[in-house]
Amino acid sequence: MAQFQSPRGMNDILPEQMAIWQQIEQTCQKISRQFGYEWIVTPIVEDQRIFSRTAGTDSDIVSKEMYVFEDRGGDSLALRPEGTAGVVRAFIEHGMSNRPQPLRLCYFGPFFRYDRPQAGRYRQLWQFGVELIGESSPIADAEVINLQNSLYKNLGLSNVELRINSIGSPESRKKYLDSLKKFLKPQINNLSNESQRHFETNPFRILDSKIENDQKIVSQAPKILEYIDNEDRGHFKSVCNYLDALNINYKIDSGIVRGLDYYTRTVWEFQPADGGSQSTIGAGGRYDNLVEILGGTATPAVGFGTGIERISLNMKKIDEHDQIQNIDAFTIPLGEAGAIRSVQIGNILRNAGFNIVSGIAGRSLRSQLRSANNQNASYALIIGDDEVNANRIQVKALKTEQEQQLLSEEELINFLNTSV
RNA sequence: GUGGGUGUAGCUUAGUGGUUAAAGCGCCUGGUUGUGGCCCAGGAGACCGUGGGUUCAAAUCCCAUCAUCCACCCCA
Structure with missing residues (x-):
């Protein structure tokens, strides 16, 4: 047994695994070029508040999965758990709102979440992500989804399913959450402990509870799509129309509510049709308030992140043999x-x-x-x-x-x- | 954070109380002077995850611990 091992949940990528890894990376580069996205590299470490403010202090990512440390000067830093907040920070810091809009950016790199490792889940994970900043039109949502879909198709992942939902604007969401709470209140004692905790802090999360009894109760609950306002509904309908026109299959799923607080309107996940747990290979959404939350002028934006390891796991199911060097x-x-x-x-x-x-x-x-x-x-x-x-x-x-x-x-x- | 499975050579595994822990693959060397693959011979490589306990005797039984895998929570 070796004296030292890689840190828990952080893996070496060995030479024989590089063929598939580089294929994914090169395809990301090819697709992003086809769609005119420019590359950006941001630090792996950011001011801890960049994430706690944007993702929400109650989100699991911030409350229990973030690597936080104090540097020698006393600043509170965090290993980045996701990509969007850092890109938006750079967008504001470098006055990128003065560049031709919308701005199309993409990135590829490691992210860190202090979670218990298991199949397809790691403490250091790699993501490819794109952000389209400065455009509120549904055509932007569709473009980003289209890019993501093209990436998977190019990699030969043919059986991935797109599930999509709208969580509306903060205003309409607030109205919805009020009636959701009203609906759940009489049954609160029948909910799981976890969900009871979420009732006060973020009742939204009760919707994607995996506990069977919670699901039963929630299935009767009011649906967000019935509460979002006309503009939100029109936006969502338009996104769907674009997807239809692009021949991209999707399923509307009111259970898709992302784990990060900053999302508005469109949210989606891609997962393999035969996937069990941990199977989501990439997910994204619109985040019209994030720039403002980080101190910039209000700017609409939409983007996604996709897990390289999870793509790789699904590609291995298709084609196992290693390539030998030439x-x-x-x-x-x-x-x-x-x-x-x-x-x-x-x-x-x-x-x-x-x-x-x-x-x-x-x-x-x-x-x-x-x-x-x-x-x-x-x-x-x-x-x-x-x-x-x-x-x-x-x-x-x-x-x-x-x-x-x-x-x-x-x-x-x-x-x-x-x-x- | 919670629950379950598994830890023997680089890898895959055998060995379930009794000599010096075994095999296949891989690696190295050689099979006359400078010619690969197949084949043959030899070699290196394991404090049997770690610590403690039971026993005349432990890889093997017990306890703890660590690691790893899987599931839950959550997410990519």
Whole structure:
């Protein structure tokens, strides 16, 4: 057993896992470029208040999952638990409201939540997210959902389901919450302890309770969509129309209420059709008040975040085998002159655009050929003192029965150009 | 924070009270002078998660602890 292990819930990504990881990252880059989103990198650490003010002090993320610490100067900092608040902070700090609106931003990086790890849930998790800031039109909501949907389609996740809801404006939501409380009050003693706690602080959360009896009670409760005002309803209807026009399937689900307080109007989640718990692979929503909450001028915005590990888990279900690296040639030094010459040849070939792994001088020819074969190289380049004296390189094909050749440096480059 | 399962070599596992803990895969070396894959031989690699207890004797039984996995809560 190793003396040290990675911190709980924080995992190494090993070389054999990188193929799928990079495929996801590159697809994020491709899709964001297709939609004209610009990349932004914000610090992994922020003033703790950035998150407590925006996500809500009663949210689980802030109340029990945030890594908070004091730095040596006494400032209270937090490892970022989510991406939107930091991006919005940067938006305000750098006066980005003076750039052409709407502003389209995206990010990719690690986030931290102090939670108990389990399948698909980690203390360090990676997310790709996009934010479309400065536009209130439903076409913006649809664009962001469309981008997210395209990402999954491009990655071959065909059976993901979109569930969508509107939680209205703060005003209409307040009206709704009043009548929800009125409805729940007579039955409050039948609710779970958790839900009873939420009754005072955030009755909204009772709606997505997983407890069966709570669900039974809630199923009779008034629905938010019946309470949101005409403008909210029109906005939601319009988002749905755009999705229809884009041929994006969705299910309206009044149980979708996100865990963060800053959402307004449209909220949604993507999850695999066969998913159990922990299966949501990405979720987003509109947040028209967030910029103002952080001290900027009121600016509407909409965005989503998606978990890279969860995408990866779902892709593994589809295609398990690892990709092996494509090595063009493996240099095999023999003797002292050969050792020097082989490192030179390696660089010459790399500069010519080939992928070259260097053999280790001092090992036998047999063992180096075995290594070359194990590493899936196409050619072995044997460079011993004989070859150095003759100013030639022995080229041995490892994947075909092609006859071994003795080539000059120039001939070798030409040969590789036509062969790999 | 709550509940359950599991900890033996790099990996997958065998071993359920009795010598020096075993195998497959992987790794390294070799199978005459400088030629891979298949095959063969050899080697390295494990304080059996950790600490305590029971016993003449513990990888094996008991307790604790840690880690990990799974579920709940919640979320990506």
